[in-house]
Amino acid sequence: AAPTDYEAEDALVSQGVVESNHAGFSGRGFVNYTNVSGSFVEWTVNAAQAGTYALTLRYANGTGVNRPVDIRVNGAISASAVAFPGTGAWTNWQTKSVTATLTAGLNKIRATATTAEGGPNADKLTVDAADAEKPTAP
Numbered sequence: 463a464a465p466t467d468y469e470a471e472d473a474l475v476s477q478g479v480v481e482s483n484h485a486g487f488s489g490r491g492f493v494n495y496t497n498v499s500g501s502f503v504e505w506t507v508n509a510a511q512a513g514t515y516a517l518t519l520r521y522a523n524g525t526g527v528n529r530p531v532d533i534r535v536n537g538a539i540s541a542s543a544v545a546f547p548g549t550g551a552w553t554n555w556q557t558k559s560v561t562a563t564l565t566a567g568l569n570k571i572r573a574t575a576t577t578a579e580g581g582p583n584a585d586k587l588t589v590d591a592a593d594a595e596k597p598t599a600p
């Protein structure tokens with residue numbers, strides 16, 4: 463299956479706001495995390511089958527300070543303090559990928575800021591099912 467995009471502005475947001483004042487985002491805007499640890503964006507993604515998927519977050523960080531986030535899948539830590547370093551400007555968008563194991567059907571992918579600066583500005587999450595096509599041995 464082709465990669466699927468999930469816009470941050472359509473996700474569940476706790477302690478953050480949807481904005482559109484920095485150009486280059488996809489969709490209607492991006493999520494500006496509140497500058498506090500614990501702020502999060504949570505996407506509900508549909509996986510056709512269980513397996514390993516690439517999760518790619520498109521983001522901007524106009525500061526020189528890393529904005530790490532924990533990635534949780536269905537409540538369990540999948541990747542801790544994933545680094546989102548500065549991109550040079552709030553209008554410079556880059557991507558960061560992690561792999562995660564998803565279950566078949568709906569999965570909650572939560573990206574939670576771990577520092578007082580909050581997360582980076584979050585544009586979208588892309589879920590690539592390529593690896594999930596491989597069947598596991600019986």
Ligand code: GCU
Binds near residue numbers: 484494495497579583
């Ligand atoms: C600026 C910027 C925001 C960003 C914020 C931050 O206010 O305009 O888009 O989210 O800094 O530091 O998080």
